[in-house]
Amino acid sequence: xxxxxxxxxxxxxxxxxxxxxxxxxxxxxxxxxxxxxxxxxxxxxxxxxxxxxxxxxxxxxxxxxxxxxxxxxxxxxxxxxxxxxxxxxxxxxxxxxxxxxxxxxxxxxxxxxxxxxxxxxxxxxxxxxxxxxxxxxxxxxxxxxxxxxxxxxxxxxxxxxxxxxxxxxxxxxxxxxxxxxxxxxx
Amino acid sequence: xxxxxxxxxxxxxxxxxxxxxxxxxxxxxxxxxxxxxxxxxxxxxxxxxxxxxxxxxxxxxxxxxxxxxxxxxxxxxxxxxxxxxxxxxxxxxxxxxxxxxxxxxxxxxxxxxxxxxxxxxxxxxxxxxxxxxxxxx
Numbered sequence: 289x290x291x292x293x294x295x296x297x298x299x300x301x302x303x304x305x306x307x308x309x310x311x312x313x314x315x316x317x318x319x320x321x322x323x324x325x326x327x328x329x330x331x332x333x334x335x336x337x338x339x340x341x342x343x344x345x346x347x348x349x350x351x352x353x354x355x356x357x358x359x360x361x362x363x364x365x366x367x368x369x370x371x372x373x374x375x376x377x378x379x380x381x382x383x384x385x386x387x388x389x390x391x392x393x394x395x396x397x398x399x400x401x402x403x404x405x406x407x408x409x410x411x412x413x414x415x416x417x418x419x420x421x422x423x424x425x426x427x428x429x430x431x432x433x434x435x436x437x438x439x440x441x442x443x444x445x446x447x448x449x450x451x452x453x454x455x456x457x458x459x460x461x462x463x464x465x466x467x468x469x470x471x472x473x474x
Numbered sequence: 475x476x477x478x479x480x481x482x483x484x485x486x487x488x489x490x491x492x493x494x495x496x497x498x499x500x501x502x503x504x505x506x507x508x509x510x511x512x513x514x515x516x517x518x519x520x521x522x523x524x525x526x527x528x529x530x531x532x533x534x535x536x537x538x539x540x541x542x543x544x545x546x547x548x549x550x551x552x553x554x555x556x557x558x559x560x561x562x563x564x565x566x567x568x569x570x571x572x573x574x575x576x577x578x579x580x581x582x583x584x585x586x587x588x589x590x591x592x593x594x595x596x597x598x599x600x601x602x603x604x605x606x607x608x609x610x611x
C-alpha cells in the first residue's frame with residue numbers, strides 16, 4: 289500500500305482531489321483560497337494599524353491558517369513516508385530546453401538546485417530571485433483578488449468571468465517569464 | 475478542537491499536491507512550455523469536477539455543516555485588476571514555480587529556501603495593501 293502510494297500520483301487522481309478539497313471547504317461553510325492567508329498574516333502582524341486593507345477581524349480566518357498548517361504537514365508526510373524516488377519524470381523536450389539554458393540535470397531532484405539549493409540561498413543573486421518571485425506572487429495574488437486556488441479552481445468552477453481573466457493574466461505573466469526572462473537570468 | 479478538520483484536510487491536500495508533483499518547479503516550467511499534459515490534466519479535471527459540484531450545490535440548495543445554505547458571491551466586474559494582477563502573479567509563479575498553496579507544502583517537504591519565497595509573498599501582499607488606493611482596479 290505504502291509502495292503504491294509512493295509512486296508519483298497521476299493527474300486524474302490529483303485533479304479530483306483538489307475539487308473535493310474545494311467541496312469540503314464549502315461544506316464546512318468556508319471558501320477555498322490559500323493566498324488569503326498572506327493577507328491574514330499581515331493583519332495578524334499588526335499591519336491593520338496603518339493600512340486599511342489589513343483592518344479586518346483576522347481571527348475569523350484562523351481556519352485557513354490551520355488549513356495551510358496542515359499542508360505543511362502534508363508536505364512533510366509525503367517526503368518522509370511516501371517518497372522513494374526524488375526524480376521528476378519531465379518530458380524530454382523540457383529537459384533539453386533546460387539543458388540549453390544551463391540547468392545541469394533537469395528532473396534529477398524534486399526542485400532545481402539552480403534555484404533552491406542552500407548555496408543559492410546564501411548568494412545575493414540566488415536570494416534575490418527567491419525574494420522577487422515570492423513578492424510577485426504575493427503582490428499579484430492580492431491585486432487579482434486570488435491565486436490558483438481562488439481563481440483557477442474556485443472561480444472557474446463557479447463560471448466566474450473575472451476568474452477567467454485572472455487565469456489569462458497568469459498565463460501572460462507565466463509565458464513571459466518562461467520564454468523571455470528565465471533564459472536571460474540563468 | 476474545531477480546527478482539526480481544516481488541519482486534516484490540509485494534510486490530505488498537501489500530500490496529493492506533493493505526490494502529483496504539482497509543487498515541483500519543473501512541472502510548472504513544463505506547463506508553460508506546453509510540453510506535457512500533466513498540469514493541464516490536473517487543473518482541467520479539477521475544474522470540470524468543480525463545475526459539476528457547484529451546479530449540484532446550487533440546484534439542490536445544499537446546506538453546509540452548520541445548516542446554512544451554501545452561497546457563492548459574484549466577483550466584482552473589472553478587467554484591469556484581474557489582468558494586471560494576474561500577470562504579476564504569473565511572472566512570479568513561473569519564476570519560483572510555486573503559488574501560495576505549494577509554498578507551504580514545500581516548506582513541509584523540507585526545502586528551507588522556500589522560506590524566502592514565503593517572506594517575499596508576505597511582503598508583496600503588504601506592499602499591495604499599501605499601494606491599493608493608487609492602483610487601477
